[in-house]
Amino acid sequence: MFVSYKWLQDYVDLSGMTATTLSDKITKSGIEVEGVEKKSEGLKGVVIGHVLEREQHPNADKLNKCLVDVGGESPVQIICGAPNVDKGQKVAVATVGAVLPGNFKIKKAKLRGEESNGMICSLQELGIESRLIAKDYATGIFVFPNDVEVGQDALSVLGLDDEVLELGLTPNRSDCLSMLGVAYEVGAILGREVKWPEITKEASAEKATDFIQVKVEASEDNPLYVAKVIKDVKIAPSPLWMQTRLMAAGIRPHNNVVDITNYILLEYGQPLHAFDYDRLGSKELVIRKAHAAEKITTLDDVERELASDHLVITNGTEPVAIAGVMGGANSEVQDDTTTVIIEAAYFAGTVVRKASKDHALRSESSARFEKGVDPNRVREAGERAAQLISQYAGGTVLEGSVEVDTLTIEPAVISITLEKINKLLGTSMTVSEVESIFTRLQFGVSVDNETFTVTVPTRRGDITIEADLVEEAARMYGYDNIPTTLPTGTVTPGHLTDYQQKRRKARRTLEGAGLYQAITYSLTSKNKATQYALDVRESVALAMPMSEERSQLRLSIVPQLLEVVKYNNARQLDSLALYEIGSVFLKQDGEQLPEEREHVAGAITGLWESNPWQGEKKSVDFYVAKGVLEALFDTLGLTEQIDYRQSEKEGMHPGRTAEVLLNGDVIGFVGQVHPTVQKELDLKETYVFELSFKAMAEAAVAPIQYSAIPRFPSITRDIALVVDATTVAGDIQKIIAEAGGKLLKEVSIFDLYEGERMEPGKKSLAYSLKYFDPERTLTDEDVTKAHEKVLAAVKEKAGAELRG
Amino acid sequence: MQERLQELQAEALQKVAEASELKELNDIRVAYLGKKGPITEVLRGMGKLSAEERPKMGALVNVVREEIASKIEEKQQVLEEAAVHAKLAVEKIDVTLPGRPVNKGNHHPLTRVIEEVEDLFIGMGYTVAEGPEVETDFYNFEALNLPKSHPARDMQDSFYITEETLMRTHTSPVQARTMEKHKGQGPVKIICPGKVYRRDNDDATHSHQFMQIEGLVIDENISMSDLKGTLEVFAKQVFGKEREIRLRPSFFPFTEPSVEIDISCKICGGKGCSVCKGTGWIEVLGGGIVHPNVLEMAGFDSKKYSGFAFGIGVERIAMLKYGVDDIRHFYTNDVRFLTQFNRHES
Known part of the structure; x- marks a missing residue:
């Protein structure tokens, strides 16, 4: 709502108030004044002129040579290009020395050989928006009624010596969509009366x-x-x-x-x-x-x-x-x-x-x-x-x-106690303070023993309940005058839930490992919504999307991260490590809302380590990505519950992708993006992972239980095994760990050899086995006994031979 | 004999003094103090001496030996030290060369703001509540005093999925859901961070997806002054102690009275600049006293309980705090942007 300061004065006395001080007061009492526009800003020296003569410019078809009386000693010659200029008109003239919007200064000039001492103005040239100009004057100069005085300030005749307040009205204050409504508001703020327009009726014989x-x-x-x-x-x-x-x-x-x-x-x-x-x-x-x-x-x-x-x-x-x-x-x-x-x-x-x-x-x-x-x-x-x-x-x-x-008009009558007002606001207003507020607002009010009965005028349809009256009291009392306290009720313990703590720990771990957190959009294209999904379903679609690009809810995060990688790669940022934790959306049969499942996903590409002056660098590979996940599982206490299984997944490298299992259930994958996809997106070798964070966070984790620091030395035995080239290391490790019994504390692989010194179809895996007994120093015999069981087991279960 | 001994001592000490390497010193030790050395020889010759002279001479031999041995020892220390120095001198490196890089990631700036706010409110006894991003019309609007015909719905142009479900337009439905779970029993003290969605074209100041944090407290004596105090703590923590806050009456369908909170402009210190559009104040928060309809709909007795709620835009805070000029940066994930937020800031 635009409110003319001058017009407002018809209804309420604004003496002592400038447009700016009034705006501040209105804003502080609840209606935001978004701006105060001085209409004549940047305008100077425009007067009413009388066109005495008009003739065709001798050297230009579209120009007119006018003689204009601008109230000076003698009329001046002005060249005017407006099609509608004519003899006898009263017009706005920017005289020599005048300034028009855009700091356009009017000077004496010669146009096609004819002198021009000023400019006859259109309303646009005086800063009025074209859409507001009456059709007759849309393409030419503005013609004033004949009763205006020559030489008078044209800006004041046009009401441009005014300031306009732009009110940002919230939907409840539609009462201020009128000058009278604003007058009531201002009257209440200033404690002044509201004057209504007078209506006079003349009798007519016809009905x-x-x-x-x-x-x-x-x-x-x-x-x-x-x-x-x-x-x-x-x-x-x-x-x-x-x-x-x-x-x-x-x-x-x-x-x-x-x-x-x-x-x-x-x-x-x-x-x-x-x-x-x-x-x-x-x-x-x-x-x-x-x-x-x-x-x-x-x-x-x-x-x-x-x-x-x-x-x-x-x-x-x-x-x-x-x-x-x-x-x-x-x-x-x-x-x-x-x-x-x-x-x-x-x-x-x-x-x-x-x-x-x-x-x-x-x-x-x-x-x-x-x-x-x-x-x-x-x-x-x-x-x-x-x-x-x-x-x-x-x-x-x-x-x-x-x-x-057929309208029945019943003004709202609301009762409220002083105590209720003060309790909700934290104030200590008196009966007379509150009463005076309601009176200033021109609400009907009667007071009975600290209870106010308020009759709300119909213009304020937004006031229907006690709380509305509390707000009126508060805004007229002044929000600045409300005291500052903190809640004092029941003490409640503040904390994060177990799930939220795990999420924070997961973030810390991934960030500690070198990954930056990304946040991408949940809305994506139909095509991308289901790519790399862990759980393939039809995506949830918006009824009225703004674009196809943002029309569906994602079922996976990896496609979004690949977009981020692509964006950065295109800007010569080649080494990237990013992760995101966020929801994916799974349509559910018979349910109104989709299931929202939090996933954790990552994308890593380029150099993982780079220390050029020492000649060290390492590119990202599968094991870098897997290492990050291992750290994550370790932090969440899940290491023992996790397995990896070679797998093929659409969009992923068939030989370099693993499914990740948590207690036997697939919860995600890790691996290299398929070279074809990499090429399509113009990516270098990129490794990604995506896991159900929800599944990880919901898995039971045992409490931490201290185990004694070993007082006895351990014994380490290394073995090199020859196995079929197709045998996977994880299986051998599992067999060893199971067969080694209580004494075997650690198994770690330290060598993998698949070279020409091996028989075709075979490879060598070397493990380091650490034995120890918390109760005593182990003897060679103890270890040998356990170690032989290990050797027997790998031979029996995996056909592994000790490498000679 | 005695002379011979003194001669030997002088000769040995001379050599020790001249020795410049450890090996040389060792040779001197062997030569003079060894079993085949001249002093041992002198000892052997003692048989010729009288029984009286013998102990005297024996003592003298020992003095000489000890003197030589001690000088050798002294010299050895000197030489060893020199050797260490020489070795260290060779091992000198250029300490100005860069260290081995350690991979280091970090939070997204929006998470940074959210965690800071979460921690602040956890410290004041709040818990963090979360809820679905796809919501029912009921929780997103109706439970918050926005019935289907409410004109204020114009304020939020939404992404509907079906007639009855939509991408949530604020995190307020989490408040509605949490209140419902409390079954009319206070206190409730939560903050709700999360993603929200509105039908806006993405540009420098609009994003169809953005983040909000809302807070809600319901108890028996909650007042507007409590809201004011709480938000003052918040503004000072997030924007700095020097910031002042200003409250303005406003309107939200779910609160009555409602308030908008401005902080004094950090850029100009309140004098007025382009960031604050000349006002000296920047709007950061909206809130108010929970509307009795909202309380009643969630099963709370509005005569017994009162509450306050507030909401802030996370991007807005981050933009003001870090001077970010385009909201799209938060979702583009340019690493040159993300890496700027990887350190502590006091």
Whole structure:
């Protein structure tokens, strides 16, 4: 809502307040003033001039040579390019020395050999937005009414010596979508009175009811309809002061009747509509729900198909307006209109909202109806409009109005105690302080033993319960005056859940290992949504995505991380280590919501270690990625429950990918991205992993139990085994660990040989076995006994021979 | 004999003094003190002496031997030390060469902010509550006093999946769910961090996906002044002790009264600059006293309980705190961006 500082003064005394100090006060009491615009900012030296002569420029077809009286000693010659400039006009002249927006300085000049001492201005050149300029002057200079004085400051005539406050209204404060509403707010803040416009009625012999009948067939959606009839109007431009006020508020002037309806909309917050009585095609207005597929051509010349939940005004047969949204072209007020019907009505917010949404027509009217207008202003707004039309369009207002009224207006009455207010705010206000706040707001209030009974005016439909009154008290008391305390109730222990702690530990471990945390989008393309999914299902799709790229919920994180790798690679950032912990979304049969499962994923590429001056570097390989996971499992206490199994997965290198199992269930994978995919995405060798973090975090972990530090030495035996080339190291390790019994404490591989010194189809694996007994020093014999069992087991179970 | 001994001593000491290497010194030791050395020879010749002279001469021999031995010892220490020095001199390295790089990752800046806020509130007795990112219309809107026809729904253009489910537009549904779990029994003290989604085109200041942290306290005597105090603690912790906070009345459907909180601008110190649009204040938070309808819908008696709630945008905090000028950086994951947040900041 744009509020002209000057206009506001019509309703409330603003003496002692500049626009800026007023703005600060309004902001602090609850309505944010988003900006204060000084309309004349950057404008200087523009006066009213009188065009005395106009002739064609001798050397230019499109230029005019004008002699203009600008109130100086003698008229000046000005060259003007506007097509509509003519002799006798009163115009805005930027004289030599004037400054126009954009720091454009007016100097004496010669145009095609003719002297020009200034510039005749269009409204655009004076900083007014094109969309606000009346059609007649959209492409030329602005022509003033003849009664303006030559030499006068044009800016003040145009109302540009004003400041406009832009209010950022929250949806509850639709009462301030009107000058009167703002006046009440400002009056309450400043403790000053609100002056209403005076309405004078002149008696007319003819009655409105003789001209038109109104029938409402949908009284729930339209409980009050008032029609005023004004005859013998003369359509012309509205007075300049009205036009400038409309423009300051962001509305384009049209003609006197339309401008007056808009002026009342701004003044009272009550949208009105003007019908041309003679174009109506009947003598009745019937308000009803539209028939399905019924059509209307609206004022903007668009034919629209209506639905049965739209409310329309009809002439008894066909629609002449979509209620509260836009009028029909068939009954539009035009230059030859002589009799006008002014509609002042109360339409329900929901029905207006529906139509405005369906037709994508959001207007100043619909916005106000949707949020609810003050039912008590409907009649008065109609009366005021009729009066202004008779005043500025020369018409006669017919006696009375035609009404259908089924509206019951009951102002809200709310009781609240002083204690409740103070308790909720933490304040210690007194009865008289609170009472004075309600009085300033012009709420009805009576006090009985610290209980306030407040009657809320209908303009404040947002106030319905105690809490609303508490807010009114708080904002008028001043939020700055509320004390600062901390909650003192029951003491509660603050902590993270076990799951949340595990997530933090997982992050620390991955970061300690050198990975940076990435956060990517949950919404992705249909194609990417299911790539690398651990659990393949149809993806969850948005009903109305903004683009295909962001239309589905992801089932995996790896595709998103590969995008990040691609992005960085393209910027010469080759060595990357990234991880993400986030949710993936799994559609569930028979469930309203998808399952959200937290995953941990990573992508590593380029050099893992690089210390060039010492000649050391190591590229990322499978075992780097696996090492990171091992550290992660170790941190979470899962090492014993984890297994790896060679596997093939779409999009992954078939020989360099492992499934990860937790207690026998697959929870994810680790490996190299398939070379074809790498090529498609323009990636170098890249390793990725993705695991169900949920599964990891939910696995039971034993508590930490101290075991004694060994007091006796251990004995280490190394063995080199020859096995089939297809045998996997993990199996051998498991066999050794099982066969070694209690004494075998550690098994670690220290060599793998597959070279030419081996028999074809064979390879050698060498393990270091550490034996120890916490109770005593082991003898060679003890160890040999255990060690032989190990050798027997690997031979029997894996056909392994000791390497000679 | 005595003379011979003194001669030998002088000769040996001379050599010791001249010796410049450990080996040389060892040779001197062997030569003079060894079994075949001249002193031993002198001892052997003692048989010719009288019984009276013998002990005297014996004592003298010992004095000479000890003198030589001690000088050798002294010299040896000197030479050994020199040898060590020489060796260390050779081992000298260039300490200005860079150390071996240690791989080091870190949190995303948004996680950094979230963890800082979580820890602050955990310290004040809060727990961290989480909930689904795909929500029902009920929890996202209706349970928060936003019935289907509510005009305030215009404020949040949402990504719907079906008529009844959507990507949550704020983390408030977690509050609704948590309250419901408490079955009308206070106290509730939670903060809810998480991802939220709105139908916005991505640009420098908008992101269709972003993060929020919301807080909720419900107990028997919670007031607006408690909210004010809590948020002051928060603002000072996150933005620094010098920051001032300002409260402005505002509107949210789920709180009444509602408040918006500004902090004094860090860039200009409150004088007014382009970041704060000349006002000296920057809006960072919204909150208020929980609307009685919200309490009642979740099963709390609004006569007995009251509460406050607040919400902040994580990106907004990070942008203000670290001076980030484009919200898209948080989701592009350019490593040149991510690596800037890998150290402690006081």
